[in-house]
Amino acid sequence: xxxxxxxxxxxxxxxxxxxxxxxxxxxxxxxxxxxxxxxxxxxxxxxxxxxxxxxxxxxxxxxxxxxxxxxxxxxxxxxxxxxxxxxxxxxxxxxxxxxxxxxxxxxxxxxxxxxxxxxxxxxxxxxxxxxxxxxxxxxxxxxxxxxxxxxxxxxxxxxxxxxxxxxxxxxxxxxxxxxxxxxxxxxxxxxxxxxxxxxx
Amino acid sequence: xxxxxxxxxxxxxxxxxxxxxxxxxxxxxxxxxxxxxxxxxxxxxxxxxxxxxxxxxxxxxxxxxxxxxxxxxxxxxxxxxxxxxxxxxxxxxxxxxxxxxxxxxxxxxxxxxxxxxxxxxxxxxxxxxxxxxxxxxxxxxxxxxxxxxxxxxxxxxxxxxxxxxxxxxxxxxxxxxxxxxxxxxxxxxxxxxxxxxxxx
Numbered sequence: 001x002x003x004x005x006x007x008x009x010x011x012x013x014x015x016x017x018x019x020x021x022x023x024x025x026x027x028x029x030x031x032x033x034x035x036x037x038x039x040x041x042x043x044x045x046x047x048x049x050x051x052x053x054x055x056x057x058x059x060x061x062x063x064x065x066x067x068x069x070x071x072x073x074x075x076x077x078x079x080x081x082x083x084x085x086x087x088x089x090x091x092x093x094x095x096x097x098x099x100x101x102x103x104x105x106x107x108x109x110x111x112x113x114x115x116x117x118x119x120x121x122x123x124x125x126x127x128x129x130x131x132x133x134x135x136x137x138x139x140x141x142x143x144x145x146x147x148x149x150x151x152x153x154x155x156x157x158x159x160x161x162x163x164x165x166x167x168x169x170x171x172x173x174x175x176x177x178x179x180x181x182x183x184x185x186x187x188x189x190x191x192x193x194x195x196x197x198x199x200x
Numbered sequence: 201x202x203x204x205x206x207x208x209x210x211x212x213x214x215x216x217x218x219x220x221x222x223x224x225x226x227x228x229x230x231x232x233x234x235x236x237x238x239x240x241x242x243x244x245x246x247x248x249x250x251x252x253x254x255x256x257x258x259x260x261x262x263x264x265x266x267x268x269x270x271x272x273x274x275x276x277x278x279x280x281x282x283x284x285x286x287x288x289x290x291x292x293x294x295x296x297x298x299x300x301x302x303x304x305x306x307x308x309x310x311x312x313x314x315x316x317x318x319x320x321x322x323x324x325x326x327x328x329x330x331x332x333x334x335x336x337x338x339x340x341x342x343x344x345x346x347x348x349x350x351x352x353x354x355x356x357x358x359x360x361x362x363x364x365x366x367x368x369x370x371x372x373x374x375x376x377x378x379x380x381x382x383x384x385x386x387x388x389x390x391x392x393x394x395x396x397x398x399x400x
Contacts, residue, residue, distance in 0.1 A: 032322040034234055111321070114374075118318045121311070121377050122232040131378050138375075160391035164368055167388060171371030174314075175338075177321050178331050188367060191360035199395055 017069075020045045020052060024066030028112035033119035038062060064129045067116055070109050071137050075144055078104065082148060095193050097148035098165070101141075102189050105173030106182075113137070114177065141166055151200050161199060168192065217269075220245045220252060224266030228312035233319035238262060264329045267316055270309050271337050275344055278304065282348060295393050297348035298365070301341075302389050305373030306382075313337070314377065341366055351400050361399060368392065 023045035027036045038059055042049045056062035082097050104110065120130035145162050146153060153159050172188065175181045223245035227236045238259055242249045256262035282297050304310065320330035345362050346353060353359050372388065375381045 030322075032318070035322060114318060115321075117374070117377060118232070118314060121315075122230075122235060127378065134378065157391045157394070160388045161395070163384070164388045164392045167371035167375060168364055168368040169371065170374050171367035171369065174317070174370050174374060175367060177317060178327065178334065184363070188360050188364045191357045192364045194357070195361070195395060195399055198398075 016045075016047060017055070020047060020055075020062075021066040021069040024063055025070045025112045026108055028063060028066070028115050029108040032115045033063075033123075036063065036115075058125075060126050060129050063116060064126075064133050067109070067113050068133055068136070070112075071140070074104055074107075074109055075140055078144065079147075091193070091197050094149055094197070095190070098145075098193055099186070099189055101145060101148060102169045102172055102185065105169045106176040106185070110170075110173045111177065114174070138166075149196070149200060158200065161196070165192070165196070216245075216247060217255070220247060220255075220262075221266040221269040224262055225270045225312045226308055228263060228266070228315050229308040232315045233263075233323075236263065236315075258325075260326050260329050263316060264326075264333050267309070267313050268333055268336070270312075271340070274304055274307075274309055275340055278344065279347075291393070291397050294349055294397070295390070298345075298393055299386070299389055301345060301348060302369045302372055302385065305369045306376045306385070310370075310373045311377065314374070338366075349396070349400060358400065361396070365392070365396070 020041065024036070024041045027041050027044060031040070036059075038052060038056075039049055041062065042052045045052075052062070056065060078100055081100060082093075085093060085096055088096060116126070116130055117134065120126040142162060145151075145166055149162065149165075151158050151162055153162070168188075172181070172185050176185065220241065224236070224241045227241050227244060231240070236259075238252060238256075239249055241262065242252045245252075252262070256265060278300055281300060282293075285293060285296055288296060316326070316330055317334065320326040342362060345351075345366055349362065349365075351358050351362055353362070368388075372381070372385050376385065
């Protein structure tokens with residue numbers, strides 16, 4: 001009985017944590033850094049401000065942890081999607097995978113991350129945390145892109161080719177911050193995938 | 201005499217305007233949107249707050265005008281640089297031109313624009329102004345990139361290739377917001393220019 005109660009408590013704890021992380025990312029995406037306070041997130045997630053501060057002592061802790069947590073989840077979801085698309089092969093599969101990857105940069109997570117990155121440029125306590133987080137998320141995105149493209153990084157230039165593609169995905173995400181840029185984005189990705197098919 | 205005095209006054213007016221525009225862009229780049237007030241810009245440019253508000257009635261007017269003004273100047277400077285490099289031809293010239301173009305996205309102007317774009321995502325009075333400004337600057341950057349690359353947009357795919365390159369430049373700019381990313385950026389640009397030499 002004690003074990004069962006402990007398990008239930010742990011499960012509930014994980015569910016609450018996930019709700020808090022999602023609320024923090026949505027809040028950042030919607031209101032930006034200036035409008036994202038611990039109080040707003042606590043209300044949105046339906047937890048007390050005290051409980052939230054017990055797990056995340058500072059505002060910086062809360063929002064950097066949230067962006068990292070959601071990034072890990074999305075990366076796992078994308079891997080699963082690509083695995084489930086296994087019957088599709090060659091360029092078609094690569095195009096599907098890269099379209100999904102690029103679309104990640106237009107969703108709430110990228111929007112939240114963008115607000116955090118830009119705030120870190122002028123807010124000293126945030127900067128070192130975000131620099132470290134950006135490096136970690138960047139490495140993971142690179143690893144995933146290499147896998148999705150079936151690229152061989154031992155060949156000269158391939159590493160930089162993949163990096164450039166991810167930089168482009170970030171630029172496309174920036175372009176969709178204020179207006180719906182979906183149609184143009186798809187044409188650009190289609191053209192660059194055709195170029196990549198020749199290179200890789 | 202009256203005409204001379206008028207000319208001097210106009211010249212002085214233009215010099216002051218330019219000083220104000222530069223101060224506003226530097227201020228945005230350094231302190232972000234939250235820290236960029238009309239008062240801070242007036243002090244930095246050495247003009248009275250009243251004089252500044254006479255020309256730019258709102259904070260939105262001041263900062264969107266400044267980003268547009270500095271963008272026009274940089275675009276003119278880049279054209280001049282490329283013309284002065286006329287003896288260099290072919291891929292070497294193209295590489296020089298694109299390196300200079302990409303470097304624009306890592307300077308104070310891009311940094312200022314980025315703060316303005318991201319603020320516009322959550323600040324209603326700013327949004328329509330920035331959407332219009334972004335479209336105008338984007339069109340000018342595209343025109344310039346086509347010229348620098350010597351690209352023929354009548355050929356299928358060329359327009360999207362150039363757009364993708366500019367999206368990549370914006371993504372590279374974003375990557376250099378918090379850390380010095382210059383060495384990696386040069387390797388990425390070099391690799392993609394080699395790829396583009398085959399495509400264009």
